[in-house]
Amino acid sequence: xxxxxxxxxxxxxxxxxxxxxxxxxxxxxxxxxxxxxxxxxxxxxxxxxxxxxxxxxxxxxxxxxxxxxxxxxxxxxxxxxxxxxxxxxxxxxxxxxxxxxxxxxxxxxxxxxxxxxxxxxxxxxxxxxxxxxxxxxxxxxxxxxxxxxxxxxxxxxxxxxxxxxxxxxxxxxxxxxxxxxxxxxxxxxxxxxxxxxxxxxxxxxxxxxxxxxxxxxxxxxxxxxxxxxxxxxxxxxxxxxxxxxxxxxxxxxxxxxxxxxxxxxxxxxxxxxxxxxxxxxxx
Numbered sequence: 668x669x670x671x672x673x674x675x676x677x678x679x680x681x682x683x684x685x686x687x688x689x690x691x692x693x694x695x696x697x698x699x700x701x702x703x704x705x706x707x708x709x710x711x712x713x714x715x716x717x718x719x720x721x722x723x724x725x726x727x728x729x730x731x732x733x734x735x736x737x738x739x740x741x742x743x744x745x746x747x748x749x750x751x752x753x754x755x756x757x758x759x760x761x762x763x764x765x766x767x768x769x770x771x772x773x774x775x776x777x778x779x780x781x782x783x784x785x786x787x788x789x790x791x792x793x794x795x796x797x798x799x800x801x802x803x804x805x806x807x808x809x810x811x812x813x814x815x816x817x818x819x820x821x822x823x824x825x826x827x828x829x830x831x832x833x834x835x836x837x838x839x840x841x842x843x844x845x846x847x848x849x850x851x852x853x854x855x856x857x858x859x860x861x862x863x864x865x866x867x868x869x870x871x872x873x874x875x876x877x878x879x880x881x882x883x884x885x886x887x888x889x890x891x892x893x894x895x896x897x898x899x900x901x902x903x904x905x906x907x908x909x910x911x912x913x914x915x916x917x918x919x920x921x922x923x924x925x926x927x928x929x930x931x932x933x934x935x936x937x938x939x940x941x942x943x944x945x946x947x948x949x950x
Contacts, residue, residue: 708753711911714776719750719757722778724764727854728878729936730784731759741874741936742782745801746903748919748928749780765834770795773906780905780912784872786836787902796909797902798916804901806837807873808893809858814867819844819893822868830866832857837870840897861889870895874937 706716714720723742726732731740738759750757762772764783768791772778786804787797810816815825822829823846831838833850841848849866851857854875860866873894880886905912923929930940 720778722762722772722781724783725761744932786899795904800900802901804899805873806895807876810868827867830860830869
């Protein structure tokens with residue numbers, strides 16, 4: 668999920684069903700720490716007073732994307748729960764995905780946490796602290812219905828070009844299978860590369876493909892020929908050592924799964940509830 672050089676970050680307000688509640692509660696439990704507007708709320712230090720600042724990378728539906736001018740999605744709704752518990756509103760900063768691996772925006776104090784459909788890996792754990800897993804993802808192989816391609820091995824056998832999103836585990840998986848995939852900077856660019864014939868197949872997270880295929884035009888033109896179980900689990904990240912915020916995120920996830928809120932959010936953004944995908948064992 669690599670963005671072109673020079674891309675400017677953008678601040679966007681998050682709006683979901685829970686966001687309205689967040690806005691009502693905004694700032695009600697903050698106390699001024701006396702350092703450039705930074706606050707400590709319920710023991711959690713926030714980089715900006717009255718808000719929980721989230722780094723993400725757009726677009727990545729159904730986890731986060733702009734809909735009717737507002738950032739919405741599965742990740743957005745879950746972090747709204749964290750913000751609500753803290754009595755603040757969520758503010759979203761659109762940033763290059765490669766910074767999530769290094770924790771750059773967390774370390775520089777631009778964001779409190781990162782939420783970007785990010786797979787938990789040992790390498791990334793060296794730079795950031797992950798929340799409990801909140802989603803188990805598989806990789807899908809999407810092709811044009813007219814391509815004649817029947818599987819990922821068939822892409823290689825037929826000498827076709829494979830695409831993937833740069834800096835993602837989908838790209839890593841393709842390389843591990845001996846492919847030299849064409850890299851695209853965003854999930855939308857991946858689909859456009861397939862649509863325009865730059866590549867004849869793509870590997871990308873299955874929930875993203877599910878979102879694409881909800882559009883009739885896409886469903887008429889493309890199909891999934893492989894669903895690859897790669898054992899990937901998504902987690903939210905905070906700056907290393909930020910245990911109070913990490914605990915707040917984990918509590919919100921645990922409570923949401925216990926009271927049915929998680930299930931409602933899952934069905935809204937992902938589709939029919941899959942308990943195995945929704946409640947992966949901790950990695």
